[in-house]
Amino acid sequence: MSLVLNSVSLSRGGEIHLDDVSLRFDRGGLTTVLGRTLSGKTTLLRAIAGLQETDRGTLTRDGEPFGTLPAWKRDVAMVYQQFINYPHLSVFENVAFPLRKRKVAESEVGHRVRSVLDVVGLAAFGERKPSQLSGGQQQRVALARALVRKAGVLLLDEPLVNLDYKLREQLREEFRGLLASQADATVIYNTTEPAEAMMLGDRLVVMHEGRVLQAGVPTAVFDRPASALVARIVTDPPMTIVAGTLDGGRVLFEGGLALDAPGLLAAMPPGRYRFGIRANEIEPVDGGGIAGRVTFGEVSGSETFLHVETMLGEAVVQLEGVHRVEPGRQIGLSFAPERLFVFAAQGEGALLHAPGHGEG
Amino acid sequence: MATIHLEQVGHSYGSAVYALEKTDILFEDGKTYALLGPSGCGKTTMLNVISGLLYPSDGRVIVGGKDVTRMPTAKRNIAQVFQFPVIYQSKTVYENLAFPLRCRGWDKARIAPRVAEIAELLGLTARLGQSARRLTADEKQLVSLGRGLVRNDVSALLMDEPLTVIDPHMKFDLRRRIKQASDKTRHTVVYVTHDQNEAMTFADEVLVMSAGRVVQRGTPQQLFESPCNRYVGNFIGSPGMNFLSVERDGDRLLWQGFPVFSDERVGRLAPGAELMVGIRPEHVAFAKDGVTGIPAVVQGVQHHGNVDVIDAVIGSERLKVKARSSLAVRDGPLRIVLPVERTRLYVDGTLLF
Incomplete structure (x- = not known):
């Protein structure tokens, strides 16, 4: 039992928003859709909700045609980035609104609204107006209004993006x-x-420019991204990816660095490739290493990301903890060649080799 | 550029409650400060006292040795960047950046290279000839900032949540450009934000504020490694610090019956005090062979990508442990160690050492 999109395409004004999208969403599971701005994520939700008509392809739910139904018959609830609530109604009435519209009996309305307000932690706020609540609470009201309907399909479009950092952390956990x-x-x-896509999803779909690049269990996608492009999208801070050649026992990076290739890499046919290394696999070393100059250091939660200019191009290094590293500082970098990903040199860079958990 | 001294400054908006409690704060010349806290913590009040938008009900404001407490904003020689970009829509980017210099009577020959330099710093060189109206929101905010940075005679640059209206996905780039530009110009900068990452990325020193008070002042590293209380420990870092209730046993501290800390200062603590140790999730270690460690049960693992956050249960307490994902235990029992050099002691809620 599931929602299935088969070869769905959608263009507007010459721009492609969905490009031959085929996906299956199972009932009772949460799928995260990860992609940059304009990757087609929002259009995908709007197409499922019936807010935007598709040009080609079919949508079915539990085997029944779904894409031809008008939006109001689709049994879909949606939560948006912005906190959308009715400002003149109390929290209780905001949440009750979809039930009243569907003429649900008054006794049931009270029961369902109270139980859902309890779930989102707003039981004590029923009488307040949305404007008397914090941003996080306002978004919980919007979420409660979507939950109360017990719709068959629940669509959430970056619901936490406009919340403060700590609130986002808390709501993600909840x-x-x-x-x-x-x-x-x-x-x-x-x-x-x-990180949000990884921790929330039972399944993960990676989108880019209207296309589905990869779908699967989050840890599997993270460990074996289908291409260099997917690797960049699912890794924060971004993976450092460098072109180079493999020749028998040696990796020769563009920019001049040469390394001895570890076993599995050495066995690959000689030729041009792209090599990727994650930020937490690169370490600053005292003396020696790949020479680099720090261009920018930023703190993200409990980590420090250093952007470093090296002979290989810009490398991103993840340090545990909070550190002050002045721009312009010269540092040496090192990584274990066993931790390299190898991607095809052409196109989006299909994955050819991923390091295993036991290696390195 | 100048030193800013808030001398016993406090402010109340008429009620008995002080929006900013009386405090003495020195902002050193050429450094970048962040005032960090949730809305209502007093950070904007403090900024407005510095800029002169607000005359404080108590104390004096000294900028560059001069008492400016009752001086209007225009005379304070301060550049400001607000939440919403303030630019001349009808002028080009060049004219916007040149305007503050023209007002100060700079001649054209001096203006051009200075504008070019600031535009280069902010990555606006290609936009100089464009009408400001046609810029994106983040470019407009960069022009606002440029109008502040272009003057080399300002005593301070004040920024009030300058990234609030920027699309979340554009924030990284803008943050990087603002940081690089302010590092180069070395103005005295006071930056107000509710965002931990912004504050910790930008500032030489962060003032964490809550309920009208500066709760802790320090470098980002100090705040992270030695938060002065539970509030700061939770507020800084992600996930926040673990705080564990401990009991005293002579010079030792026991957590769930396991010794976690030993120091002669523990023995000298007054009896009856509430004792807690704080340890960050990334500092909790796994016991190596030959070390008993503290047995813990894994209740859940969140995969964040490069790291995993493990929810562990020890006796009646819970603990978050952060580990590199390739090393993480997927489930089952664990043996953990709290490294002494990373463990902080809190007495009645306040950091002791």
Whole structure:
């Protein structure tokens, strides 16, 4: 039992928003859709909700045609980036609104609204107006209004992106619990943040320029990204990717660095490739290493990301903890060649080799 | 550029409650400061006292040795960047950046290279001839900032949540450009934000504020490694610091019956105090062979990509442990160690050492 998109395409004004998208969303699971801005994520949700007509392809739900139904018959609830609530209604009435519109009996309305307000932690705020709440609470009201309907399909379009950092962290942790009451629903959650997509999704779909690049279990996609492009999208801070050649036992990077290739790499046919290394696999070393100059250091949560100019191009290094590294500082970098990903030199760079968990 | 001294400054908007409690703060010349806290913490009040938008009900504001407490904003020689870009829509980017210099009577020959230099710093060189109206929101905000940076005579540059209206996905790039530009120009910068990452990335020193008070002042590294209380420990870092209730046993501290800390200062603590140790999730280690460690049960693992966050249960307490994903234990029992050099002691909620 599931929602299935088969070869769905959608263009507007000469721009392609969805390009031959085929996906299957199972009931009772949460799928995160990860992609940068304009990757087609929002259009995908709008097409499923019936807010935007598709040009080609079919949508079915539990085998029944779905794409031809008008939006109001689709049994779909949606939550947006912005906190959208009715400002003149109390929190309680905001959440009750979709039930009243569907003429649900008054006794049931009270019961369902109270139970859902309890789930989102707003039981004490029913009488308030949305403007009297914090941003995080306002977004919980919007979420509660979507949850109360117990719709078969729940669509969430970057629901946490406009929240403060700590609130986002807290709601992310709570999210799976908030959805526990929707065990039968098909839930699709859009995000641009890899960590959010990884931690929330039972399944992960990676989109780019209207196309589905890869779909699968999040850890599997992360460990074996289908291409260099997918690797960049699912890795934050971005993976450092460098062109080079492999010749028997040696990796020769553009820019001049040469390394001895570890076993599996040495066995690959000689030729041009792209090599990728994740930021947490690169380490600063005292003396020696690949010479680099720090251009920018940024703190993200409990980590420090250093952007470093090297002979290989810009490399991104992830340090545990908070550190002050002045721009302009010269540092040496090192990584274990066993941790290299190898991608094809052409096109989006199909994955040819991924390091295993046991290696390096 | 100048030193800013808030001398016993406090402010109340008329009620008995002080929006900014009386405090003495020195902002050193040429350094970047962040005022960090949730809305209502007093950070904007403090900024407005510095800029002169607000005359404080108590104390004096000294800028560059001069008392400016009752001086209007226009006379304070301060550049400001607000949440919303302030630019002349009808002028080109060049004219916008040149305007503050023209007002100060600079001649054209001096203006051109200075504008070119600032445009280069902010990555606006290609936009110089364009009408400001046609810029994107983040480019407009860069022009606002450029109008502040272009003057080399300002005593301070004040920024009030300059990234608030920027699309979340554009913030990284803008953050990087603002940081690089302000590092190069070395103005005294006071930057107000509610965003930890912004504050910790930008500032030489962060002032964490709550309920009208500066709770802790320090470098980003100090705030991360030695937060002064639970509030800062939770607020800084992601996930926040673990705080564990401990009991005293002579010079030792026991957590769930396991010794986690030993120091003669523990023995000298007054009896009856509430004792906690704080340890960051990334500093919790796994016991190596030959070390007993503390047995923990894994209750859940969140895969974040490069790192995993493990929810562990020890006795009646929970603990978050952060580990590199390739090393992480997927489930089952764990043996953990709290490294002493990373463990902080809190007495009645306040950092002791």
